Amino acid sequence: MADAYPKTPMLDELEKGKWPSFVTEIKMAAADNPMGKDLLGLLERSYREKIGHWKHGGIVGVMGYGGGVIGRYNDLPDEYPNISHFHTMRINQPAGWFYTTEALRKICDIWEKHGSGLTNMHGSTGDIILLGTTTDELEPTFDELQKINFDIGGSGSDVRTPSCCCGQARCEWACYDTMGACYDFTMAYQDELHRPAFPYKFKFKFSGCPNDCVASIARSDMSIIGMWRDDIQMDKDAIKEYADGGMDIKADVVDNCPAKCMDWNGKELTIENSYCRHCMHCINVMPKALAPGKDRGATILLGAKAPIVEGALLSSVIIPFIKMEPPYQEIKDLTERIWDVWCEEGKNRERVGEFIQRVGLGNFLEAIEVEPIPEMVAHPRENPYVFYEEYFEEDDGSED
Amino acid sequence: MADAYPKTPMLDELEKGKWPSFVTEIKMAAADNPMGKDLLGLLERSYREKIGHWKHGGIVGVMGYGGGVIGRYNDLPDEYPNISHFHTMRINQPAGWFYTTEALRKICDIWEKHGSGLTNMHGSTGDIILLGTTTDELEPTFDELQKINFDIGGSGSDVRTPSCCCGQARCEWACYDTMGACYDFTMAYQDELHRPAFPYKFKFKFSGCPNDCVASIARSDMSIIGMWRDDIQMDKDAIKEYADGGMDIKADVVDNCPAKCMDWNGKELTIENSYCRHCMHCINVMPKALAPGKDRGATILLGAKAPIVEGALLSSVIIPFIKMEPPYQEIKDLTERIWDVWCEEGKNRERVGEFIQRVGLGNFLEAIEVEPIPEMVAHPRENPYVFYEEYFEEDDGSED
Amino acid sequence: MADAVHERRTDYGPPHHDQFLPPIIKENYGKWKYHEVLKPGVMVHVSHSGAKLFTVRAASGRLTSIQKIRMYCDLADKYCDGYLRFTSRHNVEFLMDKQENIEPLIADLKEMGHPIGGIGNSISAIVHTQGWIHCHSAATDASGVVKATMDELIEYFENMILPGKLRIALACCLNMCGAVHCSDIAILGIHRRPPKIMHDKVKKMCEIPNVSASCPTAAVRPATVDGFESVEIIEEQCMFCANCFTVCPAMPIADPLNDGISIWLGGKVSNARHEPMFSKLAIPFLPNNPPRWPEVTSAIKNIVELWAANANKYERMGEWIERIGWPKFFKMSGIEFQKEHVDDFKHAGLTYKRSTHITF
Amino acid sequence: MADAVHERRTDYGPPHHDQFLPPIIKENYGKWKYHEVLKPGVMVHVSHSGAKLFTVRAASGRLTSIQKIRMYCDLADKYCDGYLRFTSRHNVEFLMDKQENIEPLIADLKEMGHPIGGIGNSISAIVHTQGWIHCHSAATDASGVVKATMDELIEYFENMILPGKLRIALACCLNMCGAVHCSDIAILGIHRRPPKIMHDKVKKMCEIPNVSASCPTAAVRPATVDGFESVEIIEEQCMFCANCFTVCPAMPIADPLNDGISIWLGGKVSNARHEPMFSKLAIPFLPNNPPRWPEVTSAIKNIVELWAANANKYERMGEWIERIGWPKFFKMSGIEFQKEHVDDFKHAGLTYKRSTHITF
Numbered sequence A, B: 001m002a003d004a005y006p007k008t009p010m011l012d013e014l015e016k017g018k019w020p021s022f023v024t025e026i027k028m029a030a031a032d033n034p035m036g037k038d039l040l041g042l043l044e045r046s047y048r049e050k051i052g053h054w055k056h057g058g059i060v061g062v063m064g065y066g067g068g069v070i071g072r073y074n075d076l077p078d079e080y081p082n083i084s085h086f087h088t089m090r091i092n093q094p095a096g097w098f099y100t101t102e103a104l105r106k107i108c109d110i111w112e113k114h115g116s117g118l119t120n121m122h123g124s125t126g127d128i129i130l131l132g133t134t135t136d137e138l139e140p141t142f143d144e145l146q147k148i149n150f151d152i153g154g155s156g157s158d159v160r161t162p163s164c165c166c167g168q169a170r171c172e173w174a175c176y177d178t179m180g181a182c183y184d185f186t187m188a189y190q191d192e193l194h195r196p197a198f199p200y201k202f203k204f205k206f207s208g209c210p211n212d213c214v215a216s217i218a219r220s221d222m223s224i225i226g227m228w229r230d231d232i233q234m235d236k237d238a239i240k241e242y243a244d245g246g247m248d249i250k251a252d253v254v255d256n257c258p259a260k261c262m263d264w265n266g267k268e269l270t271i272e273n274s275y276c277r278h279c280m281h282c283i284n285v286m287p288k289a290l291a292p293g294k295d296r297g298a299t300i301l302l303g304a305k306a307p308i309v310e311g312a313l314l315s316s317v318i319i320p321f322i323k324m325e326p327p328y329q330e331i332k333d334l335t336e337r338i339w340d341v342w343c344e345e346g347k348n349r350e351r352v353g354e355f356i357q358r359v360g361l362g363n364f365l366e367a368i369e370v371e372p373i374p375e376m377v378a379h380p381r382e383n384p385y386v387f388y389e390e391y392f393e394e395d396d397g398s399e400d
Numbered sequence C, D: 001m002a003d004a005v006h007e008r009r010t011d012y013g014p015p016h017h018d019q020f021l022p023p024i025i026k027e028n029y030g031k032w033k034y035h036e037v038l039k040p041g042v043m044v045h046v047s048h049s050g051a052k053l054f055t056v057r058a059a060s061g062r063l064t065s066i067q068k069i070r071m072y073c074d075l076a077d078k079y080c081d082g083y084l085r086f087t088s089r090h091n092v093e094f095l096m097d098k099q100e101n102i103e104p105l106i107a108d109l110k111e112m113g114h115p116i117g118g119i120g121n122s123i124s125a126i127v128h129t130q131g132w133i134h135c136h137s138a139a140t141d142a143s144g145v146v147k148a149t150m151d152e153l154i155e156y157f158e159n160m161i162l163p164g165k166l167r168i169a170l171a172c173c174l175n176m177c178g179a180v181h182c183s184d185i186a187i188l189g190i191h192r193r194p195p196k197i198m199h200d201k202v203k204k205m206c207e208i209p210n211v212s213a214s215c216p217t218a219a220v221r222p223a224t225v226d227g228f229e230s231v232e233i234i235e236e237q238c239m240f241c242a243n244c245f246t247v248c249p250a251m252p253i254a255d256p257l258n259d260g261i262s263i264w265l266g267g268k269v270s271n272a273r274h275e276p277m278f279s280k281l282a283i284p285f286l287p288n289n290p291p292r293w294p295e296v297t298s299a300i301k302n303i304v305e306l307w308a309a310n311a312n313k314y315e316r317m318g319e320w321i322e323r324i325g326w327p328k329f330f331k332m333s334g335i336e337f338q339k340e341h342v343d344d345f346k347h348a349g350l351t352y353k354r355s356t357h358i359t360f
């Protein structure tokens, strides 16, 4: 079988070493599939020439959907005809990336029949990426996906496939049901996910606590991060066990608290909870002894994105604390008000974060009908260029 | 005498209370001087009406000088004729604001004869402010000042009157002779100080150590701040005395060290000097035990200013360490290269800090022929928008 | 068999996750009490009910064939009652309630070529993107650089011998699909030459006003060249972001002579201790040197080891550098500081050193 | 007697300070070993030679009559061999080598109405500006507000009962001659109404292009009004900085109904512990209420006392607030948070809260 592959001396180097080799994966797929063989050939060529061979994608897709397929053509179709089309399908993953082997096998079967047999498990937004097929195979693939209830994910100027950490499924720190919320929002916004109608993309990510294991604060337009607002739960015996077990509680825990709100007198750990910043560090270090409080919910933040065009952004706080209970109506109402304003006034290719930067947080808040509160800023303004909105006129006692 | 003053019921309220009263000062001057009386009247009126009564200044001055006098006229000259002109003269203070009573009395005598008898000791740039005289009195005043060797200070787009902390005259922490350097620079740049020829003002301030007692990092275009680069000097016995005296060295000193480079084991204090940030805190708290090292000089920083127009700036590092020895030629050469570039390319009313912000520090450094070093930045860039300056062409092996 | 006349559905969304959760998770959903890392790549979560869930995390190259997925399925059937999951960094996790299955599973995984690790104070898989496998925008490959780098760092994946977590991400162009902007170490593909303009195609393929508008530095201007309505680029204003190319395919920017990789440091995402931080430029340019990018892998290894040897416990890369200061970092690492390091974009002034907090 | 024909000199510079230094300073210049604060407002500097220099610091209103200067001179002659100095915050300092002179000097100073203090962990004199005494640009008075405030805070000048130094500065307009932008507490005069344009005078008094260019928000545009070549202001774009007025006297901005004071907190200059910081807006507007500005003085007193009661030792205002977070500060102080607090100038985005480091 090996001689069926094109010669790939450079790629072969990447089959050495301990980390799983993507070259080996391609070869595994190539064994049964001509697409894989051409991909090996084209990639080897890229390695030799130090340049990619993919052209700007055209618009291809599946009937009734405005996104979810990334069109791709190579620039040497005569030499690599099996991948002259090589489109990617983004398939909405199940929340938390949990699978039964049965479901996975069905996906494999479909992709064996209709595509390259290559995937990304998963794409960096979270989708199952079915990597490489022809225009003709798109509809048939979707047809089969329907039967196993896997739907298409987002691409283009729409809601992108939401993702979440495993949360309450496996983590003791989850302050809300991330998987439940992720599923709920995904279902609620099917239309927005599948039919691009925004100025640009809009991503939701759900993390169960401030450790933020789906990097939502860096990578989503709306970041929903688990939070508690009462006292950290403490198990004194467990603290003693850690101390007896040799943990240097002063150095490892107390001195690393960014709020400087902990104290360890050698016997007892105290936390001045009203100063706690909810950073998670102490809980991370002593999972048996400390836990988030019982009054749990989430912090909602807005606006993260990669640098293009106005520079990278992190999300910033819009709601410091909200209870997370289905159907999450308050958050959805807020989201929709945000979309309305952004769709109305946002520029083409302007992410919501950039939009806020351009119009100013104060004006944005007014437009979405949210009161400004100090939790939204790291600190108040430093420059004195304040747009006071009213002034007194000589003739009246009232403000203008 | 009291009935010679105008009625000032509001101002009189400000003669109450423990803090020295400027109203009392004005009254003291007014006793012998009609300017003071009119000033009381006009000021009382401002208090009543909640608005100032001074007009935009005209250009007045002293022959041969392009600055140093702030012209001022009131907008009610018929009612307050004695202060219809009320110009201010800025007189270059002696370095460190040290005086003999003899010198001060001579100034008082001149101002009694030629002005309002009111002063600011001192203005916030550092000058002796002779507050209020008429156009006719400017030349005669200067004539008398010449005789006692007091010269005029800066105003307008020139070098402003440099100032300095008392440094080695009274402070154990001064890492160089601030007063000597301040005098030297003032003398070297007399022409630039007296004849505005820059895009805007340029201020020098000299502080002997990072405590920065003349606020140079916030208030001067060039900040020269004392610095050492060897180890902090330690007197172990004195440390012991502090400890025995009840100082909590861990809490007060070690825990406040921003570099986290100190350790106190209950007996001995150790400093990992190569991590020390030269913040002064430990030295400030234990002046008998710790002192700046012996290899002393200064850090040079550039660009502080108040907010108008582009927002306030703090100075930033241009030379992390330089020995401070007269005639400070290297610093003067640098200064003059900066002026050349700024005069050539700076916009009208653009301070040097704003200029650097506009052209970019990298380009600015190239223009003034200084190599970029990491000490100049808090951190390297976060955005990937790098202007790589060369690229390879196909036909040559060399960079473009 | 595909039924040609079944009703065509849309917008039914992903399958609900409930059906994919193993019974022990369903029973203990939201009831976990604490976890312990048992050894590299293996942890146990203990429920308030006393139930114990064991997780084995195996490395994945992310680009996965259906053959490999089926092999995972075989293992999950054998040891985990047919359940498995993937992580947010694309590793594969096997979940089970039977502790005795851990060792045989690990043995099988290793046999298959999948190292176990990435949990705790270790380096996990590199979040990355498409590169020359699938994207038109790439300035470097993704999977190859990742493979070469992880081979070099494998001991830190398989062990927990680091001061804290270390997260690496790669993006093959400034679009940063790998969201590398907040990583401890970011590997970023970069162009360094302005786009070449296919003047005969611009007007046909692109909207000229959109193209001009796309450039963050206004370097692209409408112009007539050789009789074609097209655009021109003021080269000194170009910083190679490729945004014009994203909008207009007639302006290709990829260039074998000048494309390469930059290395960025000190970002983080979690709120643990320090607030989230952006990564900062450490090495402005390293050449594309396939297949194993030795300049890149050795630069990264040096940085990892410098951090490992000098950081305090729990101190992420960025926290460590913030404590010691960047000048010290440049000194210790031997990386040369250049003009490129100095920011000159919008907020550049705020990155200047506005204090005397200097080390010598 | 003025000699009419003496040679007219220029550029001779200030007198050299050497002639103004007391002998003990000349002898010990650069040889000081340490200092001790003996009591509020009194310190001793000890030389390596063993010599001791005593300093008594007295409050000054800065605006000083020649009569007062002569009184200072009398005291300096009596106790200090004819030497004295002023500080960078405009206090007056009496320097002497005779410890026994301290108490009589203090008695005389107090008698004259000059409190002793400002050294160590105290509030020193307020750096300030001209206000209605001399400047055309003022939105409030300077000396009056300062006097009223210091009367209120006098116990903190005369004692050392604070956690650290507290520096207050006042500027009567956004030009910020008092460089209030880095003060623990900044009192800033503000306008809140766009300039009124004297259309008949603009063309005569000002260069119209310069006037337009002067506006940071491009609110000023050339326009013909009532037949005059003049300018107009787009009111919604005006943030009352007065820069157009600085350039053009025909656009007065001062307005009794709307001028007032804003309060800013948490700046510092020294490098001690924390790097220098800008002050941040705490109270957007308080009315001008002469002669004693009670709203201003009581707001400041409350803030000082809140800080004094809650900060750790050595913690400056800004360091304290940074530790507890601004939301907490607003809660504790009872100051209302408003839209005005939210930055909307150039770097506004960097002031948004980009983490979950939140307190409840």
Ligand code: SRM
Residues within 6 Å of the ligand: A070, A072, A088, A090, A120, A122, A123, A124, A125, A126, A127, A128, A129, A153, A161, A201, A203, A218, A219, A220, A304, A305, A306, A307, A308, A309, A351, C128, C129, C130, C134, C135, C136, C137, C175, C176, C177, C178, C179, C246
């Ligand atoms: C497939 C994927 C990379 C991967 O290998 O995982 C990807 C691939 C592309 N991204 Fe992305 N992005 C992918 C996740 C991201 C992420 C990460 C995330 O979602 O967490 C980001 C950063 C976060 C963000 O949204 O800002 C990201 C930021 C971008 C950007 C920059 C957007 C910006 O506002 O700065 C672009 C350029 C654009 O949209 O114009 C872009 C554009 C693209 C395009 C469509 C290329 C283009 O210019 O049109 C790429 C198609 C590649 C291909 O041929 O398949 N992609 N892209 C990821 C989607 C997989 C999935 O659905 O699961």
Ligand code: SRM
Residues within 6 Å of the ligand: B070, B072, B088, B090, B120, B122, B123, B124, B125, B126, B127, B128, B129, B153, B161, B201, B203, B218, B219, B220, B304, B305, B306, B307, B308, B309, B351, D128, D129, D130, D134, D135, D136, D137, D175, D176, D177, D178, D179, D246
């Ligand atoms: C007298 C003094 C205030 C005082 O009471 O102490 C003063 C008074 C004036 N300053 Fe100032 N400045 C004075 C120190 C400062 C300082 C503080 C310093 O030098 O340390 C600053 C902030 C630091 C800086 O330079 O940025 C300062 C920043 C300004 C600005 C804003 C400049 C900027 O770039 O942002 C202006 C407006 C301008 O220049 O257009 C200004 C303009 C003015 C003018 C000339 C008003 C004008 O718009 O033309 C004021 C004249 C008032 C008068 O009638 O006497 N003054 N000015 C200070 C000079 C006394 C002296 O020579 O010792």
Ligand code: SRM
Residues within 6 Å of the ligand: A096, A164, A165, A166, A167, A170, A171, A172, A173, A211, A212, A213, A214, A215, A284, A285, C035, C086, C087, C088, C089, C090, C091, C118, C119, C120, C121, C124, C125, C127, C164, C165, C167, C182, C183, C184, C267, C268, C269, C270, C271, C272, C314, C316
């Ligand atoms: C499985 C996963 C979530 C998922 O649904 O997929 C996960 C799971 C856990 N994370 Fe995480 N994290 C996961 C991605 C992340 C990410 C996102 C990322 O890397 O892109 C982050 C933010 C990274 C960053 O800050 O740049 C993340 C930051 C943390 C932290 C904070 C560490 C820190 O000191 O900054 C903790 C706490 C700890 O480890 O002490 C944590 C802790 C944990 C715990 C211990 C939570 C628990 O009790 O179950 C889990 C196992 C720990 C481990 O891997 O060491 N997890 N964790 C993700 C595994 C990815 C992988 O394959 O390696």
Ligand code: SRM
Residues within 6 Å of the ligand: B096, B164, B165, B166, B167, B170, B171, B172, B173, B211, B212, B213, B214, B215, B284, B285, D035, D086, D087, D088, D089, D090, D091, D118, D119, D120, D121, D124, D125, D127, D164, D165, D167, D182, D183, D184, D267, D268, D269, D270, D271, D272, D314, D316
């Ligand atoms: C006399 C004066 C210098 C001069 O040449 O005029 C001076 C003199 C001293 N300063 Fe200062 N400082 C003087 C203005 C300043 C300023 C500038 C300002 O206030 O505008 C600062 C920066 C303020 C800021 O950060 O906003 C300043 C920040 C310091 C510090 C740092 C304090 C801190 O914790 O941040 C110290 C160290 C200390 O006090 O522990 C210090 C320490 C000292 C020492 C102890 C130095 C010494 O050994 O002689 C002197 C007496 C201390 C005192 O007043 O408590 N001096 N000092 C200035 C007195 C002004 C006044 O009348 O109050």
Ligand code: SF4
Residues within 6 Å of the ligand: A165, A166, A167, A168, A171, A172, A173, A174, A175, A207, A208, A209, A210, A211, A212, A213, A214, A226
């Ligand atoms: S984000 Fe929090 S809740 Fe979610 S997996 Fe990570 S640590 Fe657990």
Ligand code: SF4
Residues within 6 Å of the ligand: A256, A257, A258, A259, A260, A261, A262, A271, A275, A276, A277, A278, A279, A280, A281, A282, A283, C273
């Ligand atoms: S969660 Fe973070 S801020 Fe809160 S007490 Fe623990 S370490 Fe401190």
Ligand code: SF4
Residues within 6 Å of the ligand: B165, B166, B167, B168, B171, B172, B173, B174, B175, B207, B208, B209, B210, B211, B212, B213, B214, B226
């Ligand atoms: S700046 Fe330093 S040297 Fe100068 S007076 Fe202040 S503490 Fe002394």
Ligand code: SF4
Residues within 6 Å of the ligand: B256, B257, B258, B259, B260, B261, B262, B271, B275, B276, B277, B278, B279, B280, B281, B282, B283, D273
């Ligand atoms: S000077 Fe500052 S940084 Fe240096 S050791 Fe002392 S406290 Fe630490």
Ligand code: SF4
Residues within 6 Å of the ligand: C129, C130, C131, C135, C136, C137, C138, C139, C171, C172, C173, C174, C175, C176, C177, C178
């Ligand atoms: S980072 Fe750039 S090159 Fe890589 S997949 Fe994303 S868009 Fe394509």
Ligand code: SF4
Residues within 6 Å of the ligand: C194, C195, C214, C215, C216, C217, C218, C219, C220, C233, C237, C238, C239, C240, C241, C242, C243, C244, C245, C253
């Ligand atoms: S690559 Fe970027 S900077 Fe260069 S011309 Fe295109 S859009 Fe402008």
Ligand code: SF4
Residues within 6 Å of the ligand: D129, D130, D131, D135, D136, D137, D138, D139, D171, D172, D173, D174, D175, D176, D177, D178
């Ligand atoms: S702050 Fe403004 S009003 Fe006050 S003196 Fe300076 S320029 Fe004049």
Ligand code: SF4
Residues within 6 Å of the ligand: D194, D195, D214, D215, D216, D217, D218, D219, D220, D233, D237, D238, D239, D240, D241, D242, D243, D244, D245, D253
């Ligand atoms: S006051 Fe300032 S913002 Fe308003 S018009 Fe004048 S220059 Fe522009």
